[in-house]
Amino acid sequence: MDIKEIQSLIKFVAKSGASEVKLETDDIKITIRTGAIGNAPETTYVQQLPVAQATIPQVMAPPPIEAASTPAETAATDAAEDDSKYITIKSPIIGTFYRKPAPDKPSFVEVGSDIAKGDVLCVIEAMKLFNDIESEVSGKIVKILVDDSSPVEFDQPLFLVDPS
Template sequence: MLKIQEIREIIKLIDQSSIEKFTFESEGTKIKLEKGSSSAQVHPEQKNVESVQQTAPAVQAVKQEEPKQEKVDTTNNETSSNSPAAEVDPSLHKITSPMVGTFYQSSSPDAPAYVKKGDSVSPEKIVCIVEAMKLFNEIEAEVSGEIVEILVEDGQLVEYGQPLFLVKQN
């Protein structure tokens, strides 16, 4: 199965190309992406089909709960809100959301948060979960360093490319 970072890279490459449709198959997993489509499908070894909503510049989607948000701004991957991320040290690494969904700091309401401000992280360390269409996607830090800031609240809706954490890299 592909990691979310690998899928994110595929989406970025498709967005930067003139390709309208893309299909990728590897080790029993099949991903189909279409510009202007509202979903990417993942087919693991003919068992069951899971549909994963990817709101990215390469795959534009309409959120049914909030009809006012119809498309992602392809010129800027940050949200247009007045978030502290716009005013921070440019040397800090931003851990961003790979999809539209709901941000969770822990695996369940009674479990401790994956990370807190001041915690050290490694590239494979899970820092949060983003839930999209009842699928819980574990988000990894991707870098080694220290969590300087948590930019979103537990249970908050997040957009594709929205900064979630700021990390001071080692």
């Protein structure tokens, strides 16, 4: 990755509104943070990774502090348990999410659409390239979790699919 690609990525992240983006390849690790405290400028870290590095250690988050649950929290927990039977399709890249192949075309899928493995679900634009996102499962779209023309981050949930 050359300096022009890194600069382009920084501009894209700044426009997307994401607060932090991490990108790791075999030979480079980039962390871009925007919207820092006060009027501090955006911070970019570029770290050259050793070629022989096989795995990246994972940092564990501290356990959440338990509090008395309110009815709203209980309802949210029940909804999360209901969603557990569904398969979540996540974004494989950062970029801008589009539900349609073009503004004047119909959406790839709607809630209730039956999908098969390999069907195109959406398009994600990253650095002026449009990437078709294909389904890895068959089933029915239960929920679309992202608005059209919205920025998405890597591993962000996009769709809930009922595999039955």
